[in-house]
Structures are given as structure tokens and as C-alpha cells.
Amino acid sequence: MKGLRIIVLAKQVPDTRNVGKDAMKADGTVNRAALPAIFNPEDLNALELALRLKDENPGTTVTVLTMGPGRAAEIIREGLYRGADGGVLLTDRAFAGSDTLATSYALSQAIREMGEFDLIIAGRQAIDGDTAQVGPQVAEKMGLPQVTYVEAVLKVEKTKMTVRRRLDNGVETVKAPLPLVLTVNSSAPDCRSRNAKLLMKYKHARTVTERQEATEDYLFLYDSRPFLNIQEMTVNEIKSTPDQLGLAGSPTKVKRIENVVLQAKDAKRLTAADEGINDLMKELIDSHVIG
């Protein structure tokens, strides 16, 4: 076996799990700037699955593909620090406002420019939308089979692989032909941490835009160390029709957004004092809520 060519789809997301009090602005809208941008958790599980395949199958390459604004290059560097071989940042104003379908279209057109591959692995879903749609939609656009909710690869053969899926109430072992799209659950192993050597090697890895904006003294490095170039793709580097991109290519529109305003009920207030809790339990028993 000559090794697998793997593309990992990853997304930089606001950390919606840690929404603190300053995450909402005074007018009640979400203050995105106050939320740290992180590597989407299940995409890290996907990366780990890819890296394990690389460990076990010499000659395997892992490339991280992400679509997002310029700063999303951060998660490509995170991927490189953990063992990925390269990364592609798909970034352009033309992609702004994309729903899952327009995102999948742009990603699949970028994948077509990335050469041959055996496997596309993505996290099941991103925590800012929880839709779980992009993986299957990329599979459909590429005309490939998909296996979702994967937590382990059991066996790799020349033209097929066997994986274990974790469902709400059980597990399935599934055999599927390559090339293939997998989406990975959080029940899969956690991603390894950064490797110190790789961190040293890749800490100056930059996209072309980052290099143009940089004031650092490391610019001389990029000719002698081509691995420090993070490939940037814009709409010009992919074949696309404008009506499939961004807002125009998104069938779903947001009609209205409401911030959640909490209206208080008239609640009975108690403390840990014995008397109040005794009364509460009596009341619940008397009204047949409990007992």
C-alpha cells in the first residue's frame, strides 16, 4: 500500500460553548469579537483520524482545507503543528454569506483543484451552526459515497476501507469503497497536542496575504523553505459559476433574527435553609407533582 492522500475539512469557529456575559452587546446582538476563534472541535477529531492513518500507512499525506477569512490560516498552522503535511485556505469576498450548500460547492470546487485523493475527512458538525450538512453535501457534489458519524477506521485495503460508526443507540461496522467522504464524531479519539518540533518548523508558515501584511523579518525564509507557504485559493483559482457562490448560491436566507430576551416568571425564591426546602417538598407532594 502506497499510503493514502487525505484531505481534512476544517472550520474556524467562534467558541459558542463559552459564551460569557460580555459576549452580548448592549443592544442584545452577539459580540463575535468577544468570542475566541477556535479549531472546530469535531474537525480536530477528524484530523486525529487522518493522522492515525498516516502513522499506520507510510507515505500517507494529510492536507487541511478550510474556507474562511484570512485569519482562518491559524487553524491550518494548528494542523501543521499536529502533523498535517500542508494546508489550503480558501478565502474570497465572493464566498461571503454562503449557506451550507454554497460552502459545499466552493469546497468541492477547491478539492477538484487539489489533485487526486483517496479520502476526505470532516468533523460531523461545527459548533456555530450544528447543521452537520457540509460533509454530506461535499460528498454529493463530488459524486462520492459518504459514511457519517465515524469514530474509528478498522481496516484499510487498496480500494476500500472498513469503519465503525457511532449512532445514538448503537454502532455499525461499514465497508465502503475509496475515494470516500467520512464525517467524524466527538466519540472518536481526541486530537494529539502540538508537537514541539513541528511547532518550531511551522511557526512561520504564512499565506501569501499574511506575508504581504507581515512586518516580520522572516520573509527571507520563504524561498528556501517552501513548506512554510500556506496555499491560498481565491475564487480565481477555482472553476465556478457566480450564481452558485456566496449569498446568490445560497437557497436559504435568514428572514429575521431575534435575540433571546428572557422574561422572568414570578418564581418563589428560596435558599439552602431547611425550612424553605421542607415547605417546598411538602408543597410538591401535596400537589402530587412528586410522591
Added chain:
Amino acid sequence: MNNIFVYCEVEDGVVADVSLELLTKGRSLSNELKCQLEAVVVGGGLKDVESQIIPFGVDVLHIIEDPRLSPYTTAPHAAVLIKLFEEEKPQIALMGATPIGRDLGPRVSSALHSGLTADCTSLEIGDHEDKKAGKIYKDLLYQIRPAFGGNIIAWIINPDCRPQMATVREGVMKKEILNVKYPGKVNRLEVAKYVSDVDFAVQVIERHMEKRKLNIKGASIIVSGGYGVGSKENFKLLYDLAAVLGGEVGASRAAVDAGFAEHERQIGQTGTTVRPKLYIACGISGQVQHRAGMEESAQIIAINTDPDAPINSLADYVITGDLSEIIPKMIKYYKLNTK
């Protein structure tokens, strides 16, 4: 043409609850839109799905049956829906936000280039004015869901593409038989016309499905814990209280993510939706994501160290303090008062 379609999941000959809930919702939407309600069942070894489905007010039930169509794999089920939707041109297509629906829906929506909204908590019919284009759209499906970690509620529409597709979690909609003698038709589809051999490239070679051990949805009392419970060990207090009261233990997403409780216990938009007689929220701040799954509980007790926790606004009783002190007292006084 222009009807509402519900994809019904069947496991061991039994139609899933979430599918029946969607049929009830689909029936009321089709009454409002004055169109028909149609259902689709794709599977093998289907016994009597007609009598389970048609009483919910289904006008046409499409059945496509082949032993290879069960257990579910993506490609053949997607092939059936894509072709059937191309022929029948539904205006709305609904499926459960289950592992199957969330695998199938995006595949179908991508092939048809129709929008899909995941995990809706409410579906309504309404109009939309596109001021830029000077266009008015009548009778669109408003697909309503919390977004951005539950900090906002979004109304999503698909003005131009059909079908308007949405997935909905189990337990969010009510399930109600309309009429046991409802005069619905059965339309059996010919497998070879919809599915080809290459669609079976992915094979399920082994399968262990457990009957659900936990029945959080059916529990009349739920003691639920959030991140504020602090640890897996502290969760034991919740189990103690649930055992004494005859209830089940639930958890918020933050508690599940932190490893305090199993995934099956998760309550909220991306977990189970519950409507118990009594919901005791321990150390749960009350993000919308969680509230969406429990706000219809008949009575709510919130135990929190933060007197201003958002969950308190839902609660009938707010207990401010340390749950490791409060829960043992609740157990003690419950026992004393029921002796």
C-alpha cells in the same frame, strides 16, 4: 405536485416517533396550505406501515420495498428521494433530525439545490417581502431554530428553491392520530426505477443497535445537571435525588461535553426535548440551546449559585445556593414528608 412530503423512518417494522410527529405537523401545515400530505417509506421487510402512517392524515403513502434497503445506507435512500421529489415536486419536505435524517437530508438537498434547515424547533407558514427585488413571496415555510450556540433565534426561509427542506428533532412536535379510518392511498414504487446496483457500494457488515436504555423523554420527573455541577462525582447527588423521586437524570450540553454525563442524557436543541411534570435544573445557566429542550416542563425548579442565572426566568422555584447542600436536604425532607 406542490404537496408536503414526510420521509418516515422505520426500524424493525415500527415507524419512528419523530416521523409520526412530523406527520401531525405536516397535516396541519397542509391544511393551512390547502395541499395534500404525502409520506415516503424506504426499507425492507416492511410489514404493516400503512396502518401506522395513514391515520395521521396522510393522503398518499409511497412505499419502496427491497431487502437491500434495510438497514439504511445513504445512497439508495437518497436516490429514491431525489428522483421522487423531481417527479412529484413537493413544496415542503420534512425529516427527523436523527442520525438518518441528518445524513440523508443534506445529500438530497445538495442534489436538488434546495435549502435545508437543520434542527428546527418550530415551523410556520408566512409571507416574505424581498424589498430589494420588489418581490412578495406568499406562504413560505418559516424554519425557526436557535443558532449561534442558542444566543439567537433565526427564522430561515427558502424563497426560490423547492422543496423547502427541514429536519426536526424527536419530541419537539406533538404526535396525534387524526382518524384511524383516514382514506389515504398507498403507492408502491418499483425499486429498479429508483435505485441502481451501484447505490449499494457502501455495505453495513455488522450492526449492534440497543433498545434505548434510558427513557428521558418519557420520564415524568427529570433531575438535570449543567456545567455548574462541577464534576462527574457531584453528578452522583443528582442520581440520588432522581432515584428517590422516581425520575431520570438529564444533562445540559456543557455537562455532556465536560464528560459529567453520557450523551444519551443530553437535553436541549441538540439533545432530547422533554416535557416532564417536574424539571429540576441543577447548576444549569440556561442557554437557549438548553431551554429549547425543557421549557415546556410543567414545573421547574432551578438550583444555582448565581441568583441571576438565565434559567431562573423559567423557573417556578428558584433555589440559590450550593447544590451539594441543597440536594441532600431535598432528599431528607422528601423522605420525612412521605413517611
